[in-house]
Amino acid sequence: MKKLIFAFIAIICFGFSSAMAQNTNANPAITQFVTQHFPNATVQMVMPDDDDIDVVLNDYTKIEFRRNNEWKKVDCEHSTTFTAVPATLVPEQITAYVTTNFPNTIIKKLEKNFRSWEIELNNGLELKFNSNFKILEIDD
Numbered sequence: 001m002k003k004l005i006f007a008f009i010a011i012i013c014f015g016f017s018s019a020m021a022q023n024t025n026a027n028p029a030i031t032q033f034v035t036q037h038f039p040n041a042t043v044q045m046v047m048p049d050d051d052d053i054d055v056v057l058n059d060y061t062k063i064e065f066r067r068n069n070e071w072k073k074v075d076c077e078h079s080t081t082f083t084a085v086p087a088t089l090v091p092e093q094i095t096a097y098v099t100t101n102f103p104n105t106i107i108k109k110l111e112k113n114f115r116s117w118e119i120e121l122n123n124g125l126e127l128k129f130n131s132n133f134k135i136l137e138i139d140d
Helices: 002-020 028-037 092-101
Strands: 043-048 052-057 062-066 071-075 107-112 116-121 126-130 135-139
Touching (some): 028 043, 028 062, 092 126
Antiparallel strands (some): 043 052, 052 062, 062 071, 126 135
8 A cells, every 4th residue: 555655646746747847948930039139048948828938048038929939028137148138139219219318227128019119227217118119108
């Protein structure tokens, strides 16, 4: 009876550990995006859900993709490698606005929505732009 109980517990533990295993299988479009914009970083975890795909890189950068593999959000706040969102992802108009109005700051988070863009600076300010890159609001 002890052997049966031990076997049952072992099966449950194995099943639980398998369910908790991290999925690192990113599709080719996501892998290419990471390679292009985050050189020297690798995909650590891929977590798909109903609406999007969350990806965590080995340096703790977080990227959110829509189901069509288009990137939606980049968060470098806890990154150990990238101190800012790569400039290749930030529209020139946003870069120009930040450089002019908030010198000596960097963009830690960038979110691209269907009708707006949102950024967070390293000083904690959050800025929202419309699709024509006109500033809509500034939150601290």
